[in-house]
Amino acid sequence: MKGLVIGGGVAGLRAALDIANAGFDIYLVERDYSIGGRSAQITKSYPDLTNIKDVLKPLMEEVYNHERITLLTNSEVLGLEGEAGNFKVKIEKKPRYVPDGESCEKCIEVCPVEIPNEFNERLDKRKAIFVPFSYAIPDGCVIDETNCLHFKDGSCSRCKEVCDGINFDQKAETIEIDVGSVVVATGFDPFDPNLRPELAYDKYDGVITSLELERILDEDGPTGGKIIINGKEPKSVVFAHCIGSRDKKVENPYCSRICCMYTAKEAYMLREKLPNAEISACYIDMRAFGKGCEEFYEEVQKKQVLYRRGVAAEVYSNGVNLVLRAEDTLLSEPYESAADMIVLAVGVEPKEGSSELAENLGIKMDEYGFFVEKNMYDPVETEKEGIFLAGCCQGPKDITDSILQGGAAAAKAIGLMGRHSN
Template identity: 40%
Template structure:
């Protein structure tokens, strides 16, 4: 049976690969990061059940890595695509890891001895990593990658590696894959909150994004799950969540609703109140969009836990003495109130992943006005594109939560499976 290429190894891509592989189709899972898992691996809990995110995702990551019908290509990007449905030629560029992948066992001896610390993108910038590292403890594949840009070639990692798996020199490699069809699950990026200057992101240390907050409350994160102000390290007494940062905002060029921000803010607010009932938590919102199964009940749970919902937005974030100050009109009571939170969390919206324009042009498929990949028919063809043999799923199409991303990944997989059967 012909092979299928899945571009992007977040939860939608992993699910698509597993479904195809279980139907005896060989899948090439291509991921540009050193590990599969996508954004879901960064999360602490998932709504509306508050289950551990990695408890759900990690078994799928391990399963897809061990599946006999799946070949994972990490640190890899698609360079070109030629052909048509049933006969695509996908050219892939694999970036150097500076590690012999078949020899490295992920023991971490090299990481522990490395003296260089740099910005850690996986921790959204509130933690650091070494110049030779694994993105996180449960990374798949369980091997390190050397950041040659920041490596000072001190030589300590070479001496520490008992398997002599670390390379002084490595090169990019290019290879081709023949495939019957292609599934695009390239995921999303988060809105750059610096574009909302009045909210003072990065200008004030205690104004952080929702993704940074996710890493802070995660037990495996840089703070060990402990809430603290980045300005002084003290635990906050009050936290404010500001919704629709980069969503439903014509001025910012983001007219759409990101779909998940209300729910993930409620989730994080509830986690704070459950563990630290003395912390005051306020959510500033426009409308609460709790549209999924069990979501409205989740909203009621948050209110019953003492989370305060204020219908209105602060004009700007100011500093006053050792605290922050925000003034907002509560449009339900028509009162103008002043708030003094210790920590402000900006609920940033979802936007198309970097490089989407290049992939769309390469595949010959359009993007919509918001930059997400276009589909043939929103109603009866939500994973079909205008080009036969190419399918899209997950947040590559539009902002979605995890269940919807998984469902569309499964739908795209079955469409690709039919193409693989036709080719034989």
């Protein structure tokens, strides 16, 4: 009996590996061009400051090279029928147009299209033929057909002129597979801060999201790891907690769980790169509940990161600096912080397309769009037998918890498939 895992982030990778290592063949379906998920955009983990790449890359390679795992990237689940132990799943497999591993990158040089690079949170540009990121798997180039001129109007085939391997005639195919169990691990999207217009995210380049800062902090990122905002190194930085979390106005009343600590980590990393900058954070409450997290928070404070209690109220420019206005709720006084860079700690939202997937799989979503577990005592099962949940698609959680839930979902899937195999 075979299994299916939907989503190739840390939770899905862990689940796929654990199921495969138990002796079941696994399909791993990933909508993106590469596996790795959101974690691939993150530089270091908290509170131990491990390079994510050092952990994630081997995990991705192990999945890719595992004889029991069939990897289907650039693919989507279109429908599911049947019942636990005997599901029929329809999957659309879209073409990459470039053979796997083809990465001489001459094609990239000649491609005339430039569009914002999603992996780098649109801070730089990429071509329509591109390598998703430095350690993407499968490696090599892919063509993004929605932006490629060949697919738009047939006006360009410059990449093909320099690379014989490229095949524009590849077509999407729909395949049907039989599986006994499904692990859903489709991840999350960051909150769109434009829904809080008083924070002026759209208005000023100096106002960035925490995920953008992750890309800026990354040596492989758009600035090569240099902290550059508006062409220069910032002298003052303010982090704003709880943007799009604990906020009924944007219909996210929940806590996103990861922002307090990733902000602490980003502040720590920023301090290493900017020893003389003023760094502060405005927060409502600190939620440093994970193992080693409270200690790390103290360490960050000792690096002279000033924590001021009170949420960011608004951002404006005085013509010279950005200014963040907030109340220091412990002093009961409003204050204004001049800043060259303001980092919005954006919250966790359900992945775009979650409702279609829920409908295709026949599973429930909560009022926010996260998939619903069976109950609090069966936290990886859904009401539909044979379909399990892992990672942020079920609710906000950090990398460690996502991996944990991936393993738990795998154990449940293995148990179910074992029962049905006998």
